[in-house]
Amino acid sequence: MCSPQEQTFFQVNDSHEAAIKMTEDSVSRRPVATNKSYFYFTTAFLSVCLVFALATIMILIVQKTGPTPEKPGNTLHFVGGNDSELFLRILKNVPFKTAAAYMRALKPNNTELKWTEYGVRQDIQIHEGIPVIQTQGLYLIFCHLNFNIHNCSGDTIDIKLQMFVNGDPRRQTIDTLCTSNEVSKRIYKEFFQLFLEYLNVNDRISVQIDKYQYLDFAVLPNENVLGVFRYSN
Secondary structure, X not given: OOOHHHHHHHHHHHHHHHHHHHHHHHHHHHHHHXXXXXXHHHHHHHHHHHHHHHHHHHHHHXXXXXXXXXXXXXXXXXXXXXXXXXXXXXXXXXXXXXXXXXXXEOOOOOOEOOEEEEEEEEOEXXXXXXXXXXXXXXXXXXXXXXXXXXXXXXOOEEXXXXXXXXXXXXXEXXXXXXXXXXXXXXXXXXXXXXXXXXXXXXXXXXXXXXXXXXXXXXXXXXXXXXXXXXXXX
């Protein structure tokens, strides 16, 4: 049996050891807590910076693409069907700079399409059916193609559209037609691609399609078009 004095001593000693242990644990945990706080702060700060950067980019885009006063002699005129009129309405709201070409596809005999002037061509050459840039700058490039499969026989058909700048791919679209629920049906399919690209003098823009034999030149011969418009310098 321990005397009251000994019990008091042991209790005080145990409390002292527990305090020392707690102090050591607190010291060992403090760097972990500090690291977590730093991580959370850094993550929050980077998130705020990212949101601010995206907001700034969107504001600049809106300011850049806002309506501009029309100048005499700068109106673009297109001929063609309904889609050509739709393109015209869209393009009227974009401030293009001088260089422009609107072209329709010639009936192909291989995978690379050839183009001819179709209403608009200014400061862009067409060399052997391929548009060639004459003024460097940022260009809006789009391609609209129509495919017509008269009768699906049951075998699926993969149609691919690729757009190139100087032989390097920029955009690609692949679609599978004549699936099991389309047997014995006549299929019409539209492909549309659009992108912005900074182009230099003598850069060439080309379009390739496989299964080119299905490109529609019977119903909509003037709706297979390629547009190249200089957006800014």
